[in-house]
Amino acid sequence: MHASIATRLRQPLRAALAPLMAALVLAGCATAPSGLPEVATPARFKEAPTAQAAPREGQWTRAVPAESQPRGEWWRAFRDPILDSLVERAVRDEGGNTSIQQAVARVRQARALARITDADRSLQLGAGAGATRQQGLDRNQSNRPSTLVNAGLTASYELDLFGRLSRTSEAARLDAQQREALLQSTRLLVQAEVAQTYLALRAVDAERVLVRDNVEAYRDTLRLTQRRQQAGDVADLDVARVQTEVSATESDAIALDRRRAELEHALAVLTGEAPASFEIRPENWTTTLPSIPAGVPATVLTRRPDVAASQAAVLAAQARVGAAQAAYFPDISLTAGGGFASPEIGDLFKWSARSWGIGALLSLPILDGGRREAGVQNASGQLDEALADYRAQVLNAFKDVEDQLSAIRLLQQQAQVQQTAVDSARRATQLSDTRYRNGYISQLDLLDARRSELRNQRQALQVKAAQYQAAVGLVRALGGGWEAPASVGAAATPAERSSRS
Numbered sequence: 001m002h003a004s005i006a007t008r009l010r011q012p013l014r015a016a017l018a019p020l021m022a023a024l025v026l027a028g029c030a031t032a033p034s035g036l037p038e039v040a041t042p043a044r045f046k047e048a049p050t051a052q053a054a055p056r057e058g059q060w061t062r063a064v065p066a067e068s069q070p071r072g073e074w075w076r077a078f079r080d081p082i083l084d085s086l087v088e089r090a091v092r093d094e095g096g097n098t099s100i101q102q103a104v105a106r107v108r109q110a111r112a113l114a115r116i117t118d119a120d121r122s123l124q125l126g127a128g129a130g131a132t133r134q135q136g137l138d139r140n141q142s143n144r145p146s147t148l149v150n151a152g153l154t155a156s157y158e159l160d161l162f163g164r165l166s167r168t169s170e171a172a173r174l175d176a177q178q179r180e181a182l183l184q185s186t187r188l189l190v191q192a193e194v195a196q197t198y199l200a201l202r203a204v205d206a207e208r209v210l211v212r213d214n215v216e217a218y219r220d221t222l223r224l225t226q227r228r229q230q231a232g233d234v235a236d237l238d239v240a241r242v243q244t245e246v247s248a249t250e251s252d253a254i255a256l257d258r259r260r261a262e263l264e265h266a267l268a269v270l271t272g273e274a275p276a277s278f279e280i281r282p283e284n285w286t287t288t289l290p291s292i293p294a295g296v297p298a299t300v301l302t303r304r305p306d307v308a309a310s311q312a313a314v315l316a317a318q319a320r321v322g323a324a325q326a327a328y329f330p331d332i333s334l335t336a337g338g339g340f341a342s343p344e345i346g347d348l349f350k351w352s353a354r355s356w357g358i359g360a361l362l363s364l365p366i367l368d369g370g371r372r373e374a375g376v377q378n379a380s381g382q383l384d385e386a387l388a389d390y391r392a393q394v395l396n397a398f399k400d401v402e403d404q405l406s407a408i409r410l411l412q413q414q415a416q417v418q419q420t421a422v423d424s425a426r427r428a429t430q431l432s433d434t435r436y437r438n439g440y441i442s443q444l445d446l447l448d449a450r451r452s453e454l455r456n457q458r459q460a461l462q463v464k465a466a467q468y469q470a471a472v473g474l475v476r477a478l479g480g481g482w483e484a485p486a487s488v489g490a491a492a493t494p495a496e497r498s499s500r501s
Contacts, residue, residue: 074481075195077290082280083198089271090194091187096272103186110176117172121165124156152339159334164326167319174316178309185305192476194270196469201263202285203465204256207458211253214454218246238443245447290471292408301397304479310390317383324379327372330364400477407470411463418460425453
């Protein structure tokens with residue numbers, strides 16, 4: 001009789017515990033992904049300098065994170081003291097570029113959030129005191145209201161047996177690392193923008209000198225033409241043509257003045273200063289164009305800050321998947337409290353009024369409407385997005401470097417050809433001027449020669465400016481100078497990559 005009753009009681013109990021056991025089994029089978037995906041990189045770039053040997057088939061190496069490697073003061077390779085000063089003013093701790101200040105603030109926020117998350121893994125200790133006015137419900141006592149005064153300490157600690165808290169804390173720490181990498185990316189971006197804006201300003205300075213020299217040349221031609229018109233050798237039409245060239249060239253010079261003012265104002269903002277108090281005097285363009293050495297390894301891309309940020313985002317997403325999967329396990333909390341309680345405040349701290357208690361709480365939802373499953377799916381979706389972003393960052397990094405390397409190579413060829421065109425146009429102008437003064441050619445021939453020379457000289461300056469911009473662009477694409485990090489080329493395990501990140 002008793003056995004049959006016990007059997008009937010155990011059957012509903014087993015049915016009630018079945019979902020719990022299934023949840024625990026599923027949680028035990030669930031494992032969070034770990035480590036970064038393998039990214040194979042070519043040992044050399046396709047658009048490398050010609051002195052570099054072409055990569056052989058199968059010449060690939062594993063990319064090892066090297067975002068902590070120093071990027072150096074790459075701008076000093078241009079050997080321009082004014083550029084050095086501008087970059088230092090932009091990245092200084094006090095003041096400086098506002099984008100860097102914003103990135104620094106985001107890093108502080110991320111670090112604070114990481115500390116807040118870590119606090120959940122620590123012992124929680126609190127103190128409290130209170131007074132309760134209540135009416136007794138015990139029929140053996142009077143129904144008169146009574147007062148209970150209490151004071152004491154409480155302590156609680158959650159056992160992280162299944163890694164939910166540790167994975168959440170790890171994700172927050174990796175978020176902070178991502179912000180730190182983005183801060184480095186912002187610094188590099190600001191340095192590159194300062195260099196490119198300054199070099200563009202110097203290119204405009206050189207073009208202004210060239211255009212104004214041509215204005216003076218046209219004015220000399222205008223004076224000569226006016227004298228010849230007064231002598232009756234040429235018609236008023238010739239004077240009008242030269243005056244047109246003088247005014248048109250002066251208009252170009254004024255447009256360059258406007259462009260220079262805009263670049264100077266942009267530099268002021270990049271350095272965190274007001275344009276009204278900022279000035280860069282026009283000077284000759286003496287900045288050195290750095291030469292790119294042959295043999296730049298593709299593994300230098302591992303120190304790019306945006307790639308490092310994507311790596312940290314992938315590892316953080318993996319940790320969040322593990323935290324979501326740990327929700328299938330029960331939460332176990334230990335609690336303890338101790339203090340004093342007394343109906344009289346004068347007796348509150350007497351030894352006889354002491355009270356204490358300890359406890360343990362285990363909680364696990366049985367039916368949650370699919371909340372935990374949706375949480376795992378959401379975390380997995382975020383991980384897939386982070387992986388896709390990481391691959392995209394790596395591919396874009398290769399594209400950026402190849403673009404700049406090809407630009408440097410082709411611009412060098414273009415500069416040589418363009419210089420030949422400048423020399424030929426200058427020679428043609430000299431011959432045309434001599435022949436015009438001796439009356440062998442018309443004024444239109446001379447004006448055409450001058451326009452051709454000016455056009456080719458300005459084109460040569462633009463090609464030169466593009467070479468400097470490409471050099472800075474390559475630095476930006478490589479994540480710093482083109483020296484290889486010390487740790488590149490060596491293989492690393494996923495655990496080592498995770499610890500570095």
